[in-house]
Amino acid sequence: MPRTSVDTRDRIVKAANALFYRFGIRAVSVDAIAHKAGVTKKSLYYHFKSKDDLVAAYLVSRDQPNLIQFRRWFEEADGTASDRIGSIFRNIAMAAGSRKWKGCGFLRTASELIDTPGHPAVKAASNHKRKLEQWLTDAIREHGVEEAPRIARQVVLLLDGAFSAMLVHYDTAYIECAGEAAATLVQSATKSV
Template sequence: MTQALTRKRPGLERVLKTADRLFYEEGIHATGVDRIAAEAHVSKATLYTYFRTKDDLVTDYLHRRSRSWREYVAGELPEHGASPEERLLAIFDLLGEWFLSPSYRGCPFINSEAECAPGPSSEAHLANLEHRSWVHTLFGGLLKEAGVAEPEAIARQLMLLYDGSMSGAQADPSVDWAAAAREAAESILRNHQTSH
């Protein structure tokens, strides 16, 4: 949904914000469309004029979460280091800042996969895959820029750290998972660079 469209339709913007908050804080299954409509102050019929099904609303939620994180990372990384290695490691610093937020409830994409177990052709699953592809491309691009050999394979290793730190921070926030992931990423980079 474009910003211009939501500005012309304030009810739609309220639905999107309400769904985003409730899906993330309380879960997709736990949040029914009746509650979203009530808290957004629109009728259920109006909600269904914006989204044909709840699945469509979930897919839009995932796309919006992805777009927001991409824009945030794109804006922040240049401020965190001149070299591609510094920017790559800064991704874990950005995760660490997010983990400290009292509203942190884990990765919305991992959560939706675990909660909904969408089929391989569902729009929500495809939105999750699209986001994961972006994460892989982000790591891969920085690794290529750093002159690291086998950037695709190393990017997958970094994605394991990325995903693991988010899951760890959700399950046990007493541990600094982002710092641990950053340290492991640094070790991977160091070992890879010394061996090539």
């Protein structure tokens, strides 16, 4: 069966995803991505006008799967909003125990591009974090949390801070501790029934 342009583009993004997440965006060359994807550099540039566009596509490809995963962890947990928020942090702790875990790809990429705030990948990272915060706002509001936008923002700050601390210390106790703080925060803002 002949390959389509969409298949080729998807293979390039998958290759970029694997390499960028593992090694970082500055450490990975376009040649390495083309090789991993099994395409020529010319073919890669047919689909992406620059490495910057490919880096943005890498983050966009991670956006929905990550949001779906957070939503699934929240919805599959039993109990209150506080219990469900705690479940997100516990599941991250389990994922972070794997040698393949390299932290939050959005934060790592944005930190590599700190000197280029208008970069398309920085915008993609910002968009993802905004969507995560909005989803959290809606999810906890449905479970009776007062001031849901403020609480959701605080939970995102705890998540991102724990991601950073885990990368520095290689210790999942930081996400577990942040999860306890997030659960307490959500519990204290939940309306009594």
